[in-house]
Amino acid sequence: MKHFLVLILLLNAAFAFSQTKKNSSADPWAGTYKLDTSKSKFSGPAPKEETVTVDAASKDSVKYTIKGSGADDKPYTVSYDGKVGTPSAQTMDGKEVAQITYQMSSSHEFTSEAKGSDGSSSSGTITLSRDSKTITVREHSKDASGAARDQTMVYTRQ
Numbered sequence: 001m002k003h004f005l006v007l008i009l010l011l012n013a014a015f016a017f018s019q020t021k022k023n024s025s026a027d028p029w030a031g032t033y034k035l036d037t038s039k040s041k042f043s044g045p046a047p048k049e050e051t052v053t054v055d056a057a058s059k060d061s062v063k064y065t066i067k068g069s070g071a072d073d074k075p076y077t078v079s080y081d082g083k084v085g086t087p088s089a090q091t092m093d094g095k096e097v098a099q100i101t102y103q104m105s106s107s108h109e110f111t112s113e114a115k116g117s118d119g120s121s122s123s124g125t126i127t128l129s130r131d132s133k134t135i136t137v138r139e140h141s142k143d144a145s146g147a148a149r150d151q152t153m154v155y156t157r158q
Helices: 002-016 021-026
Strands: 032-035 049-057 061-069 075-083 088-092 095-106 109-116 121-128 134-142 148-157
Touching (some): 075 095
Antiparallel strands (some): 032 148, 049 061, 061 075, 075 088, 088 095, 095 109, 109 121, 121 134, 134 148
């Protein structure tokens, strides 16, 4: 369950890292980002490592992959490929774990709403720093029993 909530946060961050690949040189979000656990605050165990690779994102669609290993050293791969404004499946190791809806608030901010297949839910704000080197994800989530958690994750451009 805790891993699912962390994954929701990470997926929210991944969306923030993206724009269309057609004009990637002018796109401040596009690229590969690595989780900085020393600057992040987790409500449970932090992943040991995590890298987000954005394939495409725009006001219309988002596609990314997250690869990492959890606190238990178990590797995972998370994928999302969907349309902005429409709930789309997020998968972990090939199995659907959530439906996520992304919205572009401004050129440097995105929001997300997620509903987990286990009954959990989350909402988040993803912010790109003005120098485009740091992504900060702030997320409020609830597990299936309604227990709330707040987390902040920081990613740095690679």
